[in-house]
Amino acid sequence: MEKKIKIGLIGLGTVGTGVVKVLENFDNIEIKAVAVHNINKPRAVEVKNITDDAFTLVNDPDIDIIVEVMGGCDPTLKLLETAIKNGKHIVTANKELLARHGAYLFDLANEYNKVILYEAAVAGGIPIIMPIKTTMRANNFESVAGILNGTTNYILSKMEEEGLSYEECLKKAQELGYAETNPTSDVEGYDAMYKIATLANITFHKRIDINKIYREGITKITKEDIECANELGYKIKLIGLAKRTKTDEIDVRVHPMLVKKQNMMAKINNALNAVLLKGQPIGEVVFSGPGAGEMPTASSVVGDILVLASEINMMGNILPMTRCNHSELAKQINISETENNYYISITAKNLHGIIGIIGTACGKNNINILSILQKGLSDDHRSAKVIVITEKCLEKDIQNAIKELEAIVQEDEKCIQINNLIRVME
Amino acid sequence: MEKKIKIGLIGLGTVGTGVVKVLENFDNIEIKAVAVHNINKPRAVEVKNITDDAFTLVNDPDIDIIVEVMGGCDPTLKLLETAIKNGKHIVTANKELLARHGAYLFDLANEYNKVILYEAAVAGGIPIIMPIKTTMRANNFESVAGILNGTTNYILSKMEEEGLSYEECLKKAQELGYAETNPTSDVEGYDAMYKIATLANITFHKRIDINKIYREGITKITKEDIECANELGYKIKLIGLAKRTKTDEIDVRVHPMLVKKQNMMAKINNALNAVLLKGQPIGEVVFSGPGAGEMPTASSVVGDILVLASEINMMGNILPMTRCNHSELAKQINISETENNYYISITAKNLHGIIGIIGTACGKNNINILSILQKGLSDDHRSAKVIVITEKCLEKDIQNAIKELEAIVQEDEKCIQINNLIRVME
Numbered sequence: 001m002e003k004k005i006k007i008g009l010i011g012l013g014t015v016g017t018g019v020v021k022v023l024e025n026f027d028n029i030e031i032k033a034v035a036v037h038n039i040n041k042p043r044a045v046e047v048k049n050i051t052d053d054a055f056t057l058v059n060d061p062d063i064d065i066i067v068e069v070m071g072g073c074d075p076t077l078k079l080l081e082t083a084i085k086n087g088k089h090i091v092t093a094n095k096e097l098l099a100r101h102g103a104y105l106f107d108l109a110n111e112y113n114k115v116i117l118y119e120a121a122v123a124g125g126i127p128i129i130m131p132i133k134t135t136m137r138a139n140n141f142e143s144v145a146g147i148l149n150g151t152t153n154y155i156l157s158k159m160e161e162e163g164l165s166y167e168e169c170l171k172k173a174q175e176l177g178y179a180e181t182n183p184t185s186d187v188e189g190y191d192a193m194y195k196i197a198t199l200a201n202i203t204f205h206k207r208i209d210i211n212k213i214y215r216e217g218i219t220k221i222t223k224e225d226i227e228c229a230n231e232l233g234y235k236i237k238l239i240g241l242a243k244r245t246k247t248d249e250i251d252v253r254v255h256p257m258l259v260k261k262q263n264m265m266a267k268i269n270n271a272l273n274a275v276l277l278k279g280q281p282i283g284e285v286v287f288s289g290p291g292a293g294e295m296p297t298a299s300s301v302v303g304d305i306l307v308l309a310s311e312i313n314m315m316g317n318i319l320p321m322t323r324c325n326h327s328e329l330a331k332q333i334n335i336s337e338t339e340n341n342y343y344i345s346i347t348a349k350n351l352h353g354i355i356g357i358i359g360t361a362c363g364k365n366n367i368n369i370l371s372i373l374q375k376g377l378s379d380d381h382r383s384a385k386v387i388v389i390t391e392k393c394l395e396k397d398i399q400n401a402i403k404e405l406e407a408i409v410q411e412d413e414k415c416i417q418i419n420n421l422i423r424v425m426e
Numbered sequence: 427m428e429k430k431i432k433i434g435l436i437g438l439g440t441v442g443t444g445v446v447k448v449l450e451n452f453d454n455i456e457i458k459a460v461a462v463h464n465i466n467k468p469r470a471v472e473v474k475n476i477t478d479d480a481f482t483l484v485n486d487p488d489i490d491i492i493v494e495v496m497g498g499c500d501p502t503l504k505l506l507e508t509a510i511k512n513g514k515h516i517v518t519a520n521k522e523l524l525a526r527h528g529a530y531l532f533d534l535a536n537e538y539n540k541v542i543l544y545e546a547a548v549a550g551g552i553p554i555i556m557p558i559k560t561t562m563r564a565n566n567f568e569s570v571a572g573i574l575n576g577t578t579n580y581i582l583s584k585m586e587e588e589g590l591s592y593e594e595c596l597k598k599a600q601e602l603g604y605a606e607t608n609p610t611s612d613v614e615g616y617d618a619m620y621k622i623a624t625l626a627n628i629t630f631h632k633r634i635d636i637n638k639i640y641r642e643g644i645t646k647i648t649k650e651d652i653e654c655a656n657e658l659g660y661k662i663k664l665i666g667l668a669k670r671t672k673t674d675e676i677d678v679r680v681h682p683m684l685v686k687k688q689n690m691m692a693k694i695n696n697a698l699n700a701v702l703l704k705g706q707p708i709g710e711v712v713f714s715g716p717g718a719g720e721m722p723t724a725s726s727v728v729g730d731i732l733v734l735a736s737e738i739n740m741m742g743n744i745l746p747m748t749r750c751n752h753s754e755l756a757k758q759i760n761i762s763e764t765e766n767n768y769y770i771s772i773t774a775k776n777l778h779g780i781i782g783i784i785g786t787a788c789g790k791n792n793i794n795i796l797s798i799l800q801k802g803l804s805d806d807h808r809s810a811k812v813i814v815i816t817e818k819c820l821e822k823d824i825q826n827a828i829k830e831l832e833a834i835v836q837e838d839e840k841c842i843q844i845n846n847l848i849r850v851m852e
Contacts, residue, residue, distance in 0.1 A: 289711030
């Protein structure tokens with residue numbers, strides 16, 4: 001019988017609200033109490049046991065896991081310290097706290113045989129901490145580089161796309177809620193610095209002093225820089241970088257960088273984040289996805305909670321979560337019942353009325369044409385190529401239309417030949 | 427005191443050889459014995475206890491983990507069945523075995539309280555199985571789509587890049603060792619089918635019948651299709667796709683697809699693999715990296731071995747591998763000692779000799795110029811913009827060169843203004 005895992009949630013801002021929403025799907029987790037600054041503020045979700053004294057949560061013997069999504073170091077450090085000493089596991093999204101006080105907290109957690117998980121602290125929804133710690137553990141990493149701040153990536157993307165100044169794009173970002181009224185933490189690179197410190201820590205198994213990290217933001221980047229970089233084959237990105245030097249020192253820094261357009265990192269636009277790892281034996285891998293936001297961040301926070309809950313319940317069993325416990329066979333749909341857009345390549349040997357014939361066959365089978373491309377005549381001037389892209393339609397309808405067109409082939413000496421039918425990805 | 431974990435390695439082909447090489451870095455893992463088809467064949471790595479009877483490994487009470495990188499279902503199924511019944515955990519890279527007999531093996535493993543890990547079976551070096559099972563567990567996934575076969579992605583990339591036919595590119599792939607002499611499993615989509623079956627299984631928590639998967643390879647794709655798709659804004663990729671329909675059926679298939687150029691999947695070229703997951707609350711994430719090869723695949727196999735070894739040794743402790751056990755402070759290098767390429771944006775108000783002045787300042791400080799771009803005059807015809815990209819040089823040298831140029835500014839009424847200095851990503 002599974003024990004219901006009880007959590008104490010500290011913080012009910014954007015991320016905390018997402019966590020409450022997502023946890024509604026999981027019966028085995030109960031939010032025992034929530035701590036906030038102001039208990040009278042209206043909330044987007046309903047929670048019971050709301051308090052403005054977070055210490056009641058970390059001192060509650062009934063709570064198994066403290067989930068901290070409040071941010072800052074004061075009183076967060078004291079709260080998590082007390083929670084660990086009281087035998088609770090921790091899930092946190094607090095990058096600043098980890099970058100400043102991680103060494104102390106991890107030592108304390110080891111002393112009390114507790115675990116701190118923090119998938120949401122770096123790159124929001126992208127699973128990066130757990131893979132580095134587990135699946136990629138065989139690697140000797142050379143470097144880790146990331147686009148770790150969505151706000152600055154959005155600003156740089158807009159400056160490029162729309163040829164606007166830094167100031168104009170910052171304003172846009174603020175209007176859209178991507179940037180705060182005081183944008184310093186994002187645009188001066190502090191947020192990315194905290195995150196690269198944590199990544200460097202787990203990638204190189206060394207503790208990182210954030211006071212030694214070189215940090216430079218994006219405020220001095222002009223639209224002319226972006227244009228010139230573009231002409232020379234580069235994009236400008238704010239990169240958090242940590243790499244091992246030949247003499248086994250660690251080079252950790254955050255600053256704008258020119259990135260070659262062919263590099264995967266140059267293709268990460270708007271508020272997306274990405275992390276690029278290089279090492280042996282893996283070579284290179286890139287993880288990309290949403291770096292912030294209520295729901296993506298909640299995905300990582302709740303993921304950590306579920307990992308801990310599974311382990312607490314299965315104490316003594318190896319890797320309970322990696323096991324396949326489902327036995328139900330999927331109801332698999334036959335492709336004829338699926339809906340797709342289609343690309344159809346047709347060679348027409350007798351041009352007369354061909355578009356009409358195709359149009360009729362499609363129309364009869366409930367297929368609308370999205371675009372049509374007629375390519376020039378063949379060398380012998382006796383055939384032409386027609387490419388049709390359809391709107392979304394049923395596979396069985398498209399197969400019927402193709403059959404009708406192919407029937408004409410036999411009647412009329414190959415006036416139409418269907419060369420290929422390729423489905424289009426949504 | 428850590429117990430030395432003993433593994434039995436079945437298979438010493440490309441992946442097995444990589445596994446032996448990588449395990450040399452880990453003192454806590456011992457390869458107790460290796461089973462191969464032909465014990466007389468010369469090997470690239472030295473191993474002790476080589477046998478052509480794999481059953482001696484699965485019956486050896488001294489072995490903790492069976493690592494199976496031989497492939498195929500016969501006698502692999504019988505071997506792993508025996509290993510599990512004999513109380514061994516399993517690490518396998520065998521996608522076909524999992525797709526055909528996974529349901530049976532996972533049930534058996536649960537019955538005997540053993541674990542089967544198989545990170546290498548899907549997308550080679552990319553960590554995808556573990557993140558889906560753990561960190562992303564809070565999600566309700568809508569779809570998983572992957573470029574899961576490097577051979578076909580290489581062929582399609584080359585067809586596009588070089589305007590060659592399928593047959594010509596297949597031949598190239600065979601010469602480079604990307605494709606086998608009999609390429610059927612890759613080019614007809616069987617390999618991708620096994621992988622998407624496993625991904626669908628863990629994404630939707632349902633068992634997948636591979637006989638119901640629609641499968642179509644790339645042999646009918648012509649260079650004309652690739653050209654036409656390109657003109658219409660698409661690339662053609664072989665995609666393994668599994669998605670949940672509105673009526674809660676699972677739509678699983680492998681076939682070529684047109685992918686919009688802006689889609690991340692369209693940017694995955696050559697032998698790379700990628701997996702795109704969509705769901706709530708995460709939104710969209712993409713994992714990309716090497717999908718095959720000796721070393722990347724070994725990264726995943728050894729990763730799984732290390733995860734199991736850590737759990738076996740720390741029985742009763744929660745998530746031993748997620749803990750930070752290092753306490754050594756990194757030797758962090760100061761940015762002045764780092765080497766970079768630099769982008770320097772300069773406004774020159776007095777054009778006369780400016781290139782010479784820049785060149786001299788660089789030369790004096792051991793800086794070579796890689797490229798230089800002089801932009802047209804400003805509207806008042808009184809200044810011009812010069813962009814310099816340097817070869818790799820020391821940060822302190824570049825700072826000295828900048829200081830020298832800035833000194834001229836003061837002497838000569840701002841004849842040179844340094845607008846920006848941006849480092850270039852390697």
